[in-house]
Amino acid sequence: MTLPELSSSLLYVAFIAYLIATFVFGGAVKGNKEGSFKSEGRWGKIAFIITLIGFIAQLGYFFTRWAATGHPPLSNMFEFTTAFGMTLVGGFIILYLLYKTPVLGMVVLPVALLIIAFASMFPSEVSPLIPALQTNWLAIHVSTTVIAEGILAISAGAGLIYLLKVVDMEKKSKQRFWLETIMYSLIVVVGFVVASTYFTLTDYQAEFTYINKDNAEASIEYNMPPLVGMNEYTSLTEGAMEPLLETPAIINAGKVTTVLWSFIVGTILYWIIRLIARKRIAAIFKPFLKNVNLQLMDEINYRSVIIGFPLFTLGALIFAMIWAQIAWSRFWGWDPKEVWALITWLFYAAFLHLRLGKGWQGEKSAWLAVAGFAIIMFNLVAVNLIIAGLHSYA
């Protein structure tokens, strides 16, 4: 086995370990009928060990890939997003050691799985570094940032558990709507993974030419049936689907198509689950959360922000500025990625100040933590893929 092959096998091992651990954590939580926490503790421990094995395997993936390419695997969408999945699990491990809460694993691990699956949809071959990335600051800046984001995401995990427990799913309310929307968005990510995998396995390809925003002819290859077409497109592939509508030149219809397919597949999945379970997705979790200690969840939420915020400041602002000064001659340039790091930072600063006042602990904090995660994901996904800038990855 070559080093790159070993590396990807280790990633598979990690993925499977997390998958198993999710169910064992779920069983541990569910099995705790009388609230004695004895069996929960035992099964929780087993699940935790499986998680650790997965985490070590993923560390193995990370370092073997580093050895193979000669640079830290944090330089493109696949690598960065996988690393985010890894630090999310890492953050969970730290907080599990502090608080011994299997329910956190039951919620965080599926999210980590989803993130790793999402990452695998991007080209995963090892790629060379452009000159700006050829520096140790790549590893220093990106790893600190991604660790901070992993820990901040744990606060969202704790927040989500809090909300799943306290929001009444029987009565109509804003809270119920938004909580269900969160669950729905997670399923849309599953939709993306399913759609991409399906069309990759069936080897779907359709080529088009179009007129780009500078009025020049350009070409694009779709990997999913083109629901929307580019500006003044012409199909080059015979038998390809005729796009349902044409977009203006500034919009990348290929990406819009991918998003649409994700929503279509995600929505179908959502309704299948909902019809089978005969209740809202958020309500499915209720029986698992009977014994959850809300105060503890609030504490985990806050504690993760306390650890994550300073790390984020260091990685995403301070180290980022040092590197930008060396590579681009200015420490700050209002590049979209930089701006979104600042937004994330300001958001968590606001979070900390709000918690100083009364009434912002508990449920409100939980909503804020989830919103923080949404901002982090936006910066990772939307800013890289849609709002291009110096940082946008291939």
Place this chain on the structure above:
Amino acid sequence: MENLVCKCGHKNPPGTILCESCGRSLTEEEQSKKLADMRYEGTARRSQTYNKSIIDKIWNFFSSVKVGVGIIVVLLVAAAIGTILPQAQYVNVPVRNDATLQAYYADVYGEIGKIYYFLGLHDMYSSFWFITLVGLLAISLIVASLDRFVPLYRSLKNQRVLRHRSFMNKQRIYAEGQAPDDVLVKAEEKLKELKYNVTLDKNGLLAEKGRFSRWGPYVNHIGLIIFLSGVMLRMVPGFYVDETLWIREGETRAIPEAPGYYLESEKFTIETYSGEGDEELFEDALDRVGTVAKNYQTDIVLYQTPEESLPGATDEMEMMKEESIRVNQPLKFDGYAVYQMDYKLNELRAMTFDLTDKETDASLGTLTIDLVKPEDSYDLGNGSKVDLLGYYPDFSGFENGEPQTATPVPNNPGFLVRMYTPETPEGEVSFIVIQDTIEPLGENQYKLTFQSAETRHASGLTIRKDRTLPILGLGGLIFMIGVAQGMYFNHRRFWIQQQEGGTVLLAGHTNKNWFGLKKDLDQVSEYASLPVYTDQQEEVEKKEKLDKEQKVEGDELR
């Protein structure tokens, strides 16, 4: 307003809630509460005390955390709006001015682009109102911090050991009960072991640990203020230099804004990944995305003229450094840094022509025109010569019959020449641009025929000097120290009083992490046999919850 005199005789500044000396509640509202508000030790904060003059009102506005959070949120939303479309600095227009930018946004983004430009969002981060918002944030930071820090500092500095009973029993952690006679001695022993500072006074004991963590927020806010002032300082001339220098291979140029320094470019190199040999690993990626740059590099020599030499005199230059500037490896000297930022390949350097007879194609000689330093006249020998009447490095057309040049860069050189030969001693005038010859004064017998061109690469360098960097670094460092100080440490205190008859009063307080406080107390309790304590906050919460449940049940019964 007058000072508040407590029952214990201590004079407190107006607005004080808990007596600075004994801790009695001074307001009726406070007296009626079950737990004391220990937030800022019950001190008199200016913002909570005065509300008369306009200055009071402004002060109170900025010291409010609600307002502070409001400013942060507005700033955050504004910053996000600025990323909807690219900022003007990142768009590509051939000539940069308001008109071309406006046209660009309208052309490329349509209606949205027009509105975006109209609202000034295309240059949001240097707009007046965005900078004002940052200014408001800074004011808020300063006012809020002073409002709290000053009274808090006063109060924590002058703490008394003995507090009034009403202060003690309004603390969250409280106990009252019998204890052995040596309780204070033993408690002191254990508390010292746990690294508390212990002060004794008559029948009382005060143990304190981690007071410095209370300053954390103020320290981190100071860090932010230092950072922001550093950013402001860049507007002061001399603190900040940002220049661009285009330099071609073989050229020596003065470095802008760096008097006395000269740079020579020896060679510019661009390398791309080959995907072979060592790089075979990257083959798949390269197949997918095409070429990927591996290195941009300008090999340079840095010179300095001696201090006493005249400005611009280059004959006495001394070589200082011979280096390669690459991305991530700027050249550094004397507080300046020179960065590899851009390049232009194969810029024209010289062009070679033959003077030929149009009919026979016979050549009368060859001339090479240096496009950077063209000569006035070229003698070809045998009685032939070519005079250069006009040189237009970047020919852009005629205006009133005069040839024009768009830039001084030889992108599209045009030459106005007069050609002399033995047969045409008065000379023939001709205008030559690439691929075209114009004969403005009638048909000529001779022409200049293009033979070859010499090219070279140009490097786009950025010259920076930023004397604010140390200030920014200091601000960042202080911020991080303050955050760690405030978040990872906490201020714990215990008050113990021995009453007559062997009872003991015990109270505990911390600004954060009650769990840790209780762990400490458990150890001390066990060692010194202190009475069992209660967490009064939990009691209160339990009671509230019970009341609520009973109310719900009551509702259901109804």
